[in-house]
Amino acid sequence: MNIINARLRGKPGLFRVELNGERIAAIVPQTDVVASATANDLDAGQNLVVAPFVEPHIHLDATLTAGEPKWNMSGTLFEGIERWSERKEITTHDDIKTRAKKTIDMLVDHGIQHVRTHVDVTDPKLTALKAMVEVRDEVRELIDLQIVAFPQEGIESYANGRALMTEAVAIGADVVGGIPHFENTRDQGVSSVKFLMDLADRTGCLVDVHCDETDDPQSRFLEVLAEEARVRGMGPRVTASHTVAMGSYDNAYCYKLFRLLKLSGINFVSCPTESIHLQGRFDNYPKRRGVTRVAEIDRAGMNVCFGQDSIVDPWYPLGNGNILRILEAGLHICHMLGYEDLQRCLDLITDNSARTLNLGERYGIEVGRPANLLLLSAPDDYEMVRSQGHALVSIRNGKVLMQRTPAQVQRLR
Known part of the structure; x- marks a missing residue:
């Protein structure tokens, strides 16, 4: 499983986080936004990926x-x-x-x-x-x-x-x-x-x-x-x-x-x-x-x-x-x-x-550590608090544990 278009706390730019089984296998900088290459890719949407x-x-x-x-x-x-x-x-x-x-x-x-x-x-x-x-x-x-x-x-x-x-x-x-x-x-x-x-x-x-x-x-x-x-x-x-x-x-x-x-x-x-x-x-x-x-x-x-x-x-x-x-x-x-x-x-x-x-x-977004992480709904700490954000995806031991569909508002005028 790969997580693409991810932001990491304290680091500029976008990253691809590669998971291999129950471990984080690689963290690779991206030069630009990329499209999903396989069905196993999760798109972070240029938002934060953090430890649980x-x-x-x-x-x-x-x-x-x-x-x-x-x-x-x-x-x-x-x-x-x-x-x-x-x-x-x-x-x-x-x-x-x-x-x-x-x-x-x-x-x-x-x-x-x-x-x-x-x-x-x-x-x-x-x-x-x-x-x-x-x-x-x-x-x-x-x-x-x-x-x-x-x-x-x-x-x-x-x-x-x-x-x-x-x-x-x-x-x-x-x-x-x-x-x-x-x-x-x-x-x-x-x-x-x-x-x-x-x-x-x-x-x-x-x-x-x-x-x-x-x-x-x-x-x-x-x-x-x-x-x-x-x-x-x-x-x-x-x-x-x-x-x-x-x-x-x-x-x-x-x-x-x-x-x-x-x-x-x-x-x-x-x-x-x-x-x-x-x-x-x-x-x-x-x-x-x-x-x-x-x-x-x-x-x-x-x-x-x-x-x-x-x-x-x-x-x-x-x-x-x-x-x-x-x-x-x-x-x-x-x-x-x-x-x-x-x-x-x-x-x-x-x-x-x-x-x-x-x-x-046993904790943290680093190569070799457990593949336990979250995809959040905002690009940084400030926006997570200001927007009252959520954890959208929770991954544990390399497998998706929880997915959240954000609430949607329909404007009628």
Whole structure:
């Protein structure tokens, strides 16, 4: 299969991308627009061809449960956790698999091929984790799925929390999670970070911690996580998700913190639509946006990306799997609609996210890498956002996985 008349991000001109089986065989510059030579040619129409979109932060075990058994009426993170705790009581193995697969179909339809899902392991039976391990194997032809052992109700504050985390990794979790700001005390939060880093260090797992997901400016577990990563030399394997308290830190503290963050080399995920919905709930006016310092992290040379977090669950009642929707909203929310930001904004849902997931040579438009790529509906990053574009074709392992026919408008006068 050849893809002709393709534009590649950061490179001038047009290209032919040649696929041989499950690998990219060649990337050849074109001097002009060419016509299809065989029925196997795909014409990119002088639009972008990119590596697949990446979903770095979602909760597939909780998707499609909003209002079951009750709605989150306050809109707060904390009531969301309460509602989910109630929903867990009626959750079954098959229920989780059915909802997760339905949501994965949504993600695939929007060009996503790599997903990191957080799965609640504060359950003595580990029902959700066991179901998601099966899902991971059953959807390999559609996506690559990383599973985070996520202690929704705490590690130290939940009965047998440490043992459940250890068992989750033994069963098949790829990533060790945490939620230090939700532990009962600060000391427990700190010890939970040290425990989860020990567990990841010992088992070779990646790390992705829900960190300081609160408007409380005194919630400062990010410094603990970053220092643990720095001392252990684990930075590229570690992700701090949310970190929304950073939006409430004073600049003097944040200036000092950024030095440590850069030294640590950790990654960041922001879920801007979820954060702006859940946070600021205890403010009158001025009311905080409740989003981390995405632009500042990016401009300091650190790795940051966007995720969807939730799709129709107790924390967020909307969502359809379209991460381009999150990108556009995030650029608005984070004051990133300047010229330079718009020229490279797709980084926030592609390359930066792949780095967070530690995909390495399993990702990217380069000869010898997997033939996983998208044909987009616009010629550059800016036009993809401005036109609210789409992934038109998704190719996985050298075969077409998804094709989208754009909506057409008929003018009558």
